[in-house]
Amino acid sequence: QLQLRESGPGLIKPSETLSLSCSVSGGYISSSAHHWAWVRQAPGKALEWIASIYFTGTSYYKPSLRSRVTISIDTSRNEFYLKVTSVTAADTALYFCVREEKSTAFSWGQGTLVTVTS
């Protein structure tokens, strides 16, 4: 049974860099059939896809976030990561890590809440 578990700082100050991790168990992150992605949801708002990555390191980004976001992967640790620079209150959200196949999020973590506050 695939499990994804997000971890993050909880609280972060404006202008700082947000770092999130997703630990994958019950499956291999080096699977050739899947991409690994981050999706966020601001309080009371819609889902927003952020970025995805293949085990080779090939990555894709939402165009409007590309300048501030970096997704990376560590196949030896079975983990992938997200960095968001220069955060503002608009980055306050529940961040989900997901396993994708053909741009479809088949499996979701439970999410980690990140609040940007001074």
Next chain:
Amino acid sequence: QSALTQPPSASGSPGQSLTISCTGSNTDIGTWIYVSWYQQHPGKAPKLIIYEVNKRPSGVPDRFSGSKSGNTASLTVSGLQAEDEADYYCSSHAVSDSAYVLFGGGTKVTVL
């Protein structure tokens, strides 16, 4: 890359059918079959209910069905049940100078 357009709310009585639309453009829904629908209950992670326009993952009741015409995808829930009350989101593969995924703004479904 604006979000896909969904009606903010929809409602129906138990046993009725309900259809939610999701409108995009020819760079997303209009070109690609990778259109998905997700159900999200309050405080829970989203759950995939339709993928590749009209396919259902194992365990999803056949009351849920999907379709697409031009730049608009649709989700139909037949025989509405109380547990279908949730938020529903569409998504689509999209391409501009690179590939990405677009979500819709979400539709709150109320079972009257």
